[in-house]
Amino acid sequence: MSLPRIAIDAMGGDEGVRVMIEGAALARRRHDRFKFLLVGDEVRIKAALENHPNLRASSEILHTDGVISGEDKPSQALRRAKGTSMGRAIEAVKLGHAGAAVSGGNTGALMAISKLTLRTMPGIDRPALAALLPTLGDNDVIMLDLGANTECDSRNLVQFAIMGAAYSRVATGRAEPRVRLLNIGTEETKGTEELRDAAAVLKGAAENLAMSFDGFTEADKICRGDVDVVVTDGFTGNVALKAVEGTARFVADLLRRGFSSSLRSKIGFLISKPATDLLKHHLDPNNHNGAVFLGLNGIVVKSHGSANAAGVANAVAVTARLLEENVTERISADLARLGGSTWRMPKGLTGVQEERA
Template structure:
């Protein structure tokens, strides 16, 4: 299968052009069919391409010097969408000049631009930001929403579950991903009215390609007990930051412990294979690439601090979603919900 090229916002992220181009080149070394539209300052992109000959015949440059600031308000960035590297990368997807867009820039601005340019899919109220998180199980867990929607009602949560399950089927290969709602307890009586109503709807949705297994608490997200965790964007973003912070805390604590004495340093050498495995598992670059699900197109958000390996993973996420046609998968599953009596406006038929 020949994939459409991927538009890369080469100016986004903490390190900008160098890391974004290096990441795209790294992804192409593993998948030599990847092609790119690199959006940003042409002179800087060409300079970066000098050290990546495998990219020259596979890339086109769209010149743009204007960049969305990391702390720029989405409303202001939206007004400059037609002149910024981020906006032009997303617009390339809208115009069919690229199949997907990847950016490490301002998340709020990217969400606003993507939603305006690509629009929300028919039958869906809101898109959601989904990401892969490591677990103790064989597969990563998909969590959404991670910040695109602060307040969500039961209808939104049900739709997020459908989108997350469609994504999980691509990632895990499971025909019926295990789906749970993030809650303050696993008892059926716990949670807000919206969480309770969403749970009731999902329990009744026997025709969906998922197994709804109730609730999960935040400390169990990474245990490998479910494939999809669904929540509102406010709770999800807090949970994600707590998980990332805990991972950094463990990593830094181990560094301090192993450097505290000569005996500890010897212990580090003995246990190095285990600590390297832990480091690999906790490295966010190995799970980089959050996705805006529910749009009429594929947009992937890379961590702003991602290194080249992280950017390469974000590019590979975009390619995999294109290859497995995530947009049509979600459209099909939303149609199943409509047929079962859940109207798009949330009222039961």
């Protein structure tokens, strides 16, 4: 079976070409049906490929000199996009030369260029940034939006829930993902009007959308493992994500300090090393790397700028899975089912669903 190529912004990320190429090579070993379009400085890419003949044999290089820096504002990136590795990788998706793009570059620039180049899918007003977070359960939790949209209305939240559920079915294999809206409490009366309206819509439509919806969840429950998709606006989502990441680093640093405080602690560390290694693996962001811009006419995946080769490989693996499982088509199908449902739209929530005649 022939699958679309994955375009790699080889110049993105803190370490650029070396790590991006190493990561793509690792991913190629796991997904050997895929081919790659490596976008960036041809001389540097060819040099990096010398150590990865398997990737070299399955890749084409698209040369470009320009690079989007971490300091570039989205407006600056948009003006320069056509001559940059990030811009041309996304353009390759638009032109059909690749099925998806992966970049470790500037998040704001990537969002702006992706949205302008690919546009949003029919039925989606705004794309959302979604990522996988570790939990105490068997499956990771998908959280969106994580920063693409600082202000969202009920219509946006409903669309995010639809997209998140479709992604969850691909990522976790759960037939009916457990979807919740992030709120300050679980009672129906809690939260903003936008949250309450979105909850009312999703309760009425959930049975037509292959999801389980039971209202709200709170921030301390995100990683407990009893929810598959957490939906919120980009401002709240980004704050919550940074709090989760900061807490993980705090716990890891506290353990490290405690285990090095005395000879007895060091002996205790050696005894408990299997458990601490498991904790380290679970909290390592490289093992959950690859945030997805959902809702575009094409797949764009953001790798963390500081990701190592294994992290980049995970981002590419996420991309491959989304292509293999046709996540964009799944979202379109769910939107069509939403349009055919018979529930009534709550007062004040315009545009999501007209009352069926």
